[in-house]
Amino acid sequence: MRQTIAIVLQYRVAIILALTLTVSGLIVPGYLSETTLSLGLDRAAAIGLIATGLTVLLIAGQIDLSGGAIFALAGIVSTILQPSLGILPAALVGVFVGGLCGAINGGLVVGLKVNSLVLTLATMLIFRAVAHWITNSQPVTGTDIMFSLTMAQIYLDIFSIRSALFIVCIILLHLWLTRTIAGRNVFAVGSNATAAEESGVAAGRVVFFGFIFAGSLAGVAGVLQSLVTNTGSPVFGSELTVAVIAAVVVGGTRLEGGRGSALGTLGGVLTMAALTMAMEFQSVPAYLQQVVSGLILILLVVLDRTVHTRGRAAGAIPLLVTQNPITTGGKP
């Protein structure tokens, strides 16, 4: 029984996603189709890419509120530079700008040893201001609308370029987090930075690169958005941060650091997208949609809290004095 509960908890994101899809499929006509899947994926990609970056940061015990602003700024840069550099080099510069913003965040958080919540609130304002500044608050237009149409194409009946990129990023991140030493070190830093530092893990560097990674992925998402819409706008992404944090947390990543997974984030992003789509299919008013997603977020976190606390309490049982072979002279 305990084991069943444990398994249910471990795969709760997958279960919730499956539930969402099943229930929606039953209630909403025409929901379970290839088109819905492909367009839903495409729709989830922007949030998903930023969420991928944020997952690493949250595991490392940090947070980044500036993702939405980086998203806008990177898109603008990549659009503005299109005439002089060409589409692809401009896109690369855009991603680089994202990484640079991340480096600024990371450098300040690590260098000044300040709380990332407040600092990224500050850089959020700064990056957004820069975006308004260089565009004079007007949206900027790319050179080739046809390229945008290609970007928006659905290939193999399922993937658009950005949704494919999102899935690839998530899988790579999953492998990196679970299979590499650097990935494990991210968990260590988020779980107990002092201990990690004293064990020879360069905690500051992990956090710094975490921010660069998150910034770069927000940049990728922003550049893709700009390519797909042929537009760079200083108001893009202003509502994204909340959705992204919600998706990552629903995916089981802990805000305090030390715990989380890339596949969980994938689940979280897909769950939120599936839910939104289902409700939009039914013309549910936006404010009720908010209530539903808010409830799911709170319920999952509360569930997580109660289970977690219970787990800890069980671990504290003094059993070890009796069961520990040391106390019994090395004999089991």
Next chain:
Amino acid sequence: MIGKKSMIYVAATAAILASAGVAQAKTVCYVTAADSHAYATPANVALQERADELGIEILNLSQDFDVQKGTEQLNTCVARGVDGIILWPLDPQAYIPGLARAQQSNIPSILINSPMAEQANQFIKSFTGPDVYEEGEMAADALSTAMDGKGSVVIIAGQAGNGTTIGRVGGFVDRLKEVNSDIEVLDTVNADFDQQKALVVSRDLITRFGDKIMGVYANDDTMARGFIDAWKEANPSEPTPPIVGINGQKDAFESIRSGEMYATIVQSPVEDGKLAINTMAEILDGKEVDSRLPIPLTVVTMENVNSVEPAF
């Protein structure tokens, strides 16, 4: 086992019933700017009511003023396989790929309220709604009249980067240039179509420019209201300078009557909403429609304030 099977039956029946329903009533996806907004709400309501009369089912999606969200909601519309899309664009370009995707799936699209860039034209059947650029021009003319063509003004603009703001400010400024007006724009500040923000920026404008403010152009009546409140705080005894707003709200009409405001431009959200759904209905019936269907705009001043109906 039995339970599972019967579930499938129920689901299948439901699906058949639902698809049958869809086959009869046409469904139109309406991607609106926001649910709760002084202008958008009555437009949404009017569109919905008219749709009910026409027997068209509306799939109502609110962007909450987030372009990003809107571009993604177009995906939902296409996936849902609706019969038509009415889009309230908040950006001149960003929706083009979404509209193209709709076209690929043979879903006709029209724009409501705000225009988009030229490149969008090939993907839409029509644009219904006010001409925001023209509104700017009309406002410029009205303010010129009130100020005898000279003096200095401040512009309280909507959200930076928003299509309506761009049109309304652009039309105003261009018009002044066009007629070689002696009216000087002291400053343009953004107050995001928000009364409170307008109140705050107006206080600062009044402190900063004082008597130099001889006229005010607000991108909508809510923000004009904010300026009036700020003026009354600062100079309770002095009359307000001529103020021109847009939208034609009820309280703007009252302000015109009391002399606090000089003019507003009536742009009826009800007309806006109705025209859009009517146009879509014609398209669904297979009729050809004009690519540009404006709604009437009326400048309201003291002279005609009692003969014109406020927009909302």
Next chain:
Amino acid sequence: MSEIASELDSESSNERFARGSRLVDLLSKTGLSLAILAVILYGSFSSPAFFTTGNFLNILTSMSIIGIVVVGMTFVLVVGGLADLSVPATIACGAILSLGLQPVIGPVPAFVVAVALSGLIGSVNGVLVGYLGVNPIIATLGIGTIALGIVQAAVGGVIVYGANPESAEFVKGRLFGIPVVVLIFLAVAVIGHFILARSFWGRWTLATGGNYSAAEASAVPVKAVKAGAFVITAVAAGISGGLLGLTLQSARPLIGQGYEFSAITAVVVGGVSIMGGFGSVPRAIAGLIFVQLLTNVMVLDGVRTPIQGFVLGILIAGAVGMDSALRKRGVA
């Protein structure tokens, strides 16, 4: 000798309380006053309109609505609750209900009910954060979304207009030549200050933020105290929202957007530690005054809105950076 040595030890292990020396204390206190003075001096030289009663009254009036929220937010930061991100929703709740209920129960009861229901939102936050241990960022984000959705659903998702001009006149009017809103703000600030600095509840709040488990072991009802900070913030935001609604005579759901970040900015610039256990209402208000004066000077100098955001961002980053630097110097 041994005492000083262990002083050094405890200094380094309690870094956030290492503001040991009075000098550092003094510096961090006078630093802000000096900054405010500098802005006033600069403003007086740069713009003739700045140093006028009218302008100062403007600034006071403009900061009153947000100032009420700042008083509440101070409690959240001091108790170690990071931040209350449900403020926009609570403000909207206060505004929408205080206008929407006017025709039903009259203006004064409507205001009272609006504030009470806002407090209810705060108590839900409080239960989640204080009693269930949910991360405050997630809890307030989620509850804010839900509350806003419910309030919108209750009024049908539209804008609410005022039905009682007298109440508007009262709020917009003046008493002894001072705007009523300012008086209300001052009253809230004074009450808030005395609660935090002179009442047992305030002492409990500081203790809980300073060392949660020690406070718990000292018979402080820590859970209630933590929850209470969120209730206080919500009530403040409710009052703020109600006043906002009455001033504008219209209320829409997004009316409170951005207030949460403005409030956090003021509190942080005021030098209240985001880690909890340290801070006061006057400090937070000094932070608010500084931000408001700076914004005012920028507006008077015709600085464009985006650049104002830029400066504000730099300011927050500078404030937290300075806080951290001062702390470090305190250790050495």
Next chain:
Amino acid sequence: MGKDLTLVREEIKPEMGSTDFALSMKGITKTFPGVKALSNVNFAVKFGTVHAVVGENGAGKSTLMKVLSGSYQPTSGTIEVGGTEARLRRPADAQALGIRMVHQELNLVPDLTVAENIYLGRMPGRWGFLDKNEMLQKATAVLQEQETAIDPQEILGNLSISQQQLVEIAKAYAANPRIIVLDEPTSSLSEHETAALFRILRKMRDAGIAIVYISHRLKEVLEIADEVTVLRDGSMIETRPIAGISASEMIQLMVGREVSNVFPKSPAKIGEPVLRVNSISDGANFRDVSFDVRAGEILGLIGLVGAGRTEVARAIFGLSGIVEGTLTLNGKDVVINSPAEAVKAGIAYVPEDRKGDGIIPGMSIRENISLPVLRSLTTFGWIRGKADRTLADQYVKQFSISPPDPERRVNLLSGGNQQKAVIAKWLAAKPSVLILDEPTRGVDVGAKAEIHNIIGQLVANGMAVVMISSELPEVLGVCDRIVVMRDGQASPPIDRQDLTEERIMALATGEEVA
């Protein structure tokens, strides 16, 4: 086992230079602005020995170890590791030279597995990819060598504190160190675990590792160390082979004076039972615990770590729940669900972890002292400033807290004075029962005597005191009756005269001595 050993570690001893000395610190001086924390300390450790460092709190042990671990830079002096001079600018430098610390506060990562913790910072792998199998194999071997049955794949956070302590030691050991520094490693270990730890330490010593062993527990020092260095006031007093020194000599060297009676017992008149605990259980950590404590009596509550002592105290104080059983206070049944109710009923609790649960570091002595009784100092919720100050003044004087400034931040006090402030805090609540959890842990010898004095005064005035302590001599010296807990269950109170250290250990471990 031997095979595993070679798998885990290479032989260490040879090629370490021509010297027998693993570590030689010469003329180390460390000054902080205005303070000389270490002055001209010479300290040398040979390979293959256990070298104990003892001294009062503030004697400079921690500072010396921080210099050794690279956390602090010495103001002057040289450090030689394995015969070559070394500059230790940061912890990584020290680690590269094979110096490993086992901290008193655990330095582990709760969300990673045991194996990952052991190899944190040095996980095996190729091209950045982790070799999980190799890591697991090695970790298993290390743990086996330590005779623990900890599953290397278990998430660390699920282990008990003492198990975590063992993982911490395994982690240091697995790093192939030349020098291991252990700072109070037995503070959370039971007697049995300590014995096992000593077996491991001897094994490491025999493998040629130099072990620096810091402890307050002189008995352990005598048992495990080969040499001992005594520090006092930042200076090295003496280094001696353990064979030629006794515990009382060590104490003498540490304090620089002779301490006649470490545990003064002031006789008090014992009255009626004040608190009676009637077979309480919390459903997890203890069950069916019964005892009573009388006015003027000190009741010892002892047992191995994990036996449930602290849990019982916390439950009585309302910090955790009681599932079954009742409490009788002054003849009346009481239900206590929160510390606030406990205070009201007249129960006070001085927690074990002073820094964690005792003081509010950012607050003044005054604010700390008045915290539990704050409500009684208020009028309509407002604190009466004068009452607040009077209360603090009174206790600062009574307990001679130094410096005698109630406005001083409590974190700027020495450990002993902090502890006095914490006890003062509780006396302000005028309890009839005072529970003290390890009141003298980590407190230097002088302050210890002062605290015992205070407790003596309290019982003389008729208070009932429950004292939890791990130090058997202290318990036997101070307490009137003693309750021994084992595995969540408690013995009936036993008179002190009927007990010896051996008898208590037998009760605590459940192994009857013949």
